[in-house]
Amino acid sequence: MTVLSFYVVIPLGGAFLISLLGKRIKSSGDILANLSTFSLLVFSLYSIKLVFINKVLVYNVGGWVAPIGICMVLDGLSSFMLVTVNLVSFLVTLYSISYMERYTDKAKFYTLFMLMLAGMNGIIITGDLFNLFVFLEIASIASYALVAFGTEAEELEASFKYAVIGSVASSLILLGIAILYSYTSTLNMADISSVLSGKPQSILVNFVLVIFLTGFAIKAALVPFHAWLPDAHPSAPAPISAMLSGVLIKVLGVYAICRIFFNIIAASHKAFFILVVLGLISMIVGAFLAIAQNDIKRMFAYSSISQIGYIIFALGIGTPLAIFGGLFHLFNHAVFKSTLFLTSGAIEYSVNTRDLRKLGGLSSRLPITGYTGLLGSMSISGIPPLGGFWSKLVIIFAALQAGHFIFATIAVLVSVITLAYYLKFQSYAFFGKLDEALIKIKEVPLTMRLSMITLGLICAISGLLCVPAFKPFLQSAVSVLLSGNAYKDAVFNALIR
Amino acid sequence: MTEYILCLALFCIGLYCVLRKRNIIKIIIGLGIMEYAVNLFFVLVGYKTGGRAPILAKDQVVSNMVDPIPQALVLTSIVIGLAVTALIVAIAIRLFERYGTFDITKIRRLKG
16 A cells, blocks of 8 residues: 555655755745645545555555565554644644744744654554654654754753753663564564564563663653653744644654554553553643743643653553543643644744733733633643543543542542643633733734634544544554554554455 | 673763763763664674675575674664764754853753
8 A cells, every 4th residue: 555655755755845945935835834734634534544444554665575674554543643643733834834934944944844744654654663763763853953943042952951861762762672673583563573472471571661661751751751841842933842742742652652562562561550650650740840830831841741641541551441541632632732832832922922920811812812722721621521521531430440549539630730720821821901011912823823723623522532423533543552462463464465 | 791791881881971971062972872882782683703794696605694684773873873963963062152161050041
């Protein structure tokens, strides 16, 4: 199936064309970037249909058959992640058209953005462990550069910190791949899985698991490894913050952990309990640190840590309902966190500050930004009809069902704290009296409004993903994770076909 | 076995350098050392005593050959390492322009 290669080829080609034409033709960057992200969105929606018919699809890159050559694998989980990533990235590029006018070189921005997108789509679609590392590095390097895009003192500092910690993580991941290769003499994910299941349990596999967990937990910013995130995410331009918090940490961290823990190594219950504990700590620490912040974007960044904690917690419990809740929350978080970061970008665009203490009463001047911010905040803090409520409810029910009563109580309490700091954001930024100095501010341009409204609407209706009509989309992703070791058989069967 | 232990020592030197040094340039060098230690480990995995490069040629049989895949992978990883180093060095130069120092403890405007 050639269509599988498009997910990587389109953004890479887009990056190349934009860097070639961007300097000469003024608006070519805007047009090319939006065209490529839009076509990626269409292709990823098409992938849902492909997965529905064929279950698993394999494409051999360059015609070399899989265990020897590199292959790309599209299954339920990949398709789910592709839809999430490309939906957010399309709306973010739409938003960037006006927002990035503040910066000098838009063409370079779009080039780096497309490279990051190519890396992320590559990680999702690849079926080869070393190939995953290469795509991970493409996405990471592009994001280091994008964090430093404004080249102000704080941005450079954040980017340096992020780059150093990120490179250490990458070295650890490469070390893990090297050890796994020496044990199984193959790099294909399905092949590794089949070799491992033929060998007796060994301590080396657990060692590799720990190394991978450390590396990917740094990329996902789980709590003992989170130091870079609260600096890097607020320092980037708003569209990039939305991409980093919305999808990058999920693809580089959560997706990779899922794939390795569930499908490749098929980890033991003890290993999954580590995930539960890490998730729980991230949840609590992230929420408490978020309350104290006065910078809007910094508050959202800590909130990301806390919400990623929910996702990892749910995946660590590992029952079908919990995995469903975790992936559902992953989608919801991608949508509402990008809404919130784009809202904060709109505030910064109109008011030129991100300090909550200097704001107030903005909803009278910026009505649309106010409404989308409200929708995002309500969804993330779990107000009933919105998406975030349903996913948190499923996670908490799953924790109760698995017998983790204390953990479920903690999850409920953290949700209350989440509500508290989003109320703080709402009351400081949008309600109250308007400052004299802010009387002249205007609502943001059309494309920015359009993308914020779309994201806000998706926030409002994303709860529908758990009704029977749309459930197969999520359920196919859940069944891939639940099938565990059977992943290799599915891939090999698809190869023969 | 000795070479693996030395490889681990090299990795630890790199990690120590990243964690403990205050000068930005030394931190970058530490990152490089870590990367090389991992690359060295990867090549060692595929090495065989007295092995030759597995090049397929007419009327030549190579019976004792090293594993070529790690070598190819390490080449890729070296190129990636170059890209990261180039980017971080560029950021370090800009940081020096803004703060006038390479001391990491004095570069701390971000708090909270």
